[in-house]
Amino acid sequence: MESDWIWGLAGGGLIGLGGAVYLLGNGRIMGASGILGGLADRSGWSTAAERIAFLAGVVLTPLLIISLTGSTPATHVTGNAAVLIIAGLLVGIGTRAGSGCTSGHGVCGISRLSLRSITATLGFMLAGILTLAVLRQLLGVI
């Protein structure tokens, strides 16, 4: 749709504002994989409470908006269980090995011109583009 970019820009602004609150308030980088991953592998259990508070906000606020507006956004997620499992494992392992995901490297890291974050973002975008080129355009399996 033509208005998609306006929603993109506005929603992006909220994401950046969230990162700003987390940084200026708590002195921490808002990275979704880092916040969840620190709970998953127990490396961040000393700060478990604020990690859980953050994640509660992430899950519950969309739910609140949906119940207020009465409209649920489409996700167009695949129904192929094998794709979901392999993709989930790759995202979980890759973001922890690479120390970040789209929010941590792509938003918080790039905005302070971190060379590592810029490299990681170029890396995961390139890998994503190649994956779509091969699995969708070439093989037609996703």
Added chain:
Amino acid sequence: MLRMFFALTAGSLFGAGLMLSGMTDTAKVQGFLDLFGAWDPTLAFVMGGALLPMALAWRLAKSRAPLTGGSFPAPPQAGLDRRLILGALLFGAGWGMAGLCPGPAIASLSYNGWQGALFLAAMICGMIAAPGLIRHLDRRPANA
């Protein structure tokens, strides 16, 4: 207590932003990565919109301390390493396959069906397994 408040507020802004921007729609994310298909530029606008307030926040951080005390994160590390690059490539492959990255996978939990829950469960399993795999990777010599 104030830390909880900031964390909840940040998470709420993040979750709302992800949903309203369209980034929990896997078709829009895969559309951005699908350069050779029907390209969808929305993700670039989302990143642009997010980078601006975040860049301002880093500037503000230069002249003060976090509101709840403590200190800001150390300046970014300088060097690149195998772990960073290999991790980013693996992540990108999974991101392209399903059109979900960690933030949107969490934000869409309430409306992404069993598919979203399955992806999230697999992602958490990957996160649990990651430290062991990383140790294994680090033990191998760099030129192997």
